[in-house]
Amino acid sequence: MLKPEILDPQGQAVQRALPRLGFDGISDVRQGKxxxxxxxxxxxxxxxxxxxxxxxxxxxxxxxEDFTVKVEEVTEAAK
Amino acid sequence: MLKPEILDPQGQAVQRALPRLGFDGISDVRQGKxxxxxxxxxxxxxxxxxxxxxxxxxxxxxxxEDFTVKVEEVTEAAK
Incomplete structure (x- = not known):
C-alpha cells in the first residue's frame, strides 16, 4: 500500500464515486497491490x-509504499 | 485477484524474474489489487x-476476478 503521507488519486477517485453509486459511510479508500x-x-x-x-x-x-507479508495455508481442496 | 483460470502475465513476469534475482523456490506468483x-x-x-x-x-x-472482504481493526496508535 502507498504510505499514508503519499497521495492516492485512484483511491480518492473511488471514494468520490461511492456516494454517487449509493454507498455512503466510507470515509477513506486507498488502493494498493x-x-x-x-x-x-x-x-x-x-x-x-x-x-x-x-x-x-x-x-x-x-x-x-509500505508492505506486509502474510502466510496463508492452501488447503488441498483449494488447490 | 484474477480467477485461477485467467492468465496473469504480470505475475508470470515477476515469477520468471525471481531466479535471475537470486530468489528460488517460488512456484507461482499472481498479482492483484x-x-x-x-x-x-x-x-x-x-x-x-x-x-x-x-x-x-x-x-x-x-x-x-475473485474477491474477499476482510475486517481489520484500526488501533488508536495506528491512526
Whole structure:
C-alpha cells in the first residue's frame, strides 16, 4: 500500500464515486497491490526472511509504499 | 485477484524474474489489487453486506476476478 503521507488519486477517485453509486459511510479508500506467492517446501523462518527481502527489494517500492507479508495455508481442496 | 483460470502475465513476469534475482523456490506468483476502506461507525453485519455489494458491483470485475472482504481493526496508535 502507498504510505499514508503519499497521495492516492485512484483511491480518492473511488471514494468520490461511492456516494454517487449509493454507498455512503466510507470515509477513506486507498488502493494498493497484492502478490500471492506459492512457495515450494515449508514456509519456515528462513523462507519468510527471503520472501521479506524479495518484497522489500523487488515487489514494493519502499520509497512510497509500505508492505506486509502474510502466510496463508492452501488447503488441498483449494488447490 | 484474477480467477485461477485467467492468465496473469504480470505475475508470470515477476515469477520468471525471481531466479535471475537470486530468489528460488517460488512456484507461482499472481498479482492483484487490494482496497482499504475506512468505514464510519461500526462494521456490523449490515455494513459488511453493503461493502460486499460494493466490492462485487464496483471494485472487482467478477467476470475475471475473485474477491474477499476482510475486517481489520484500526488501533488508536495506528491512526
Amino acid at each position: 497484492r502478490f500471492e506467492l506459492e512457495v515450494d517446501g515449508p514456509v519456515d523462518e528462513a523462507a519468510l526472511t527471503r520472501i521479506h527481502e524479495l518484497a522489500e527489494s523487488f515487489l514494493a517500492n519502499t520509497v512510497i | 487490494r482496497f482499504e476502506l475506512e468505514v464510519d461507525g461500526p462494521v456490523d453485519e449490515a455494513a459488511l453486506t453493503r461493502i460486499h455489494e460494493l466490492a462485487e458491483s464496483f471494485l472487482a470485475n467478477t467476470v475475471i
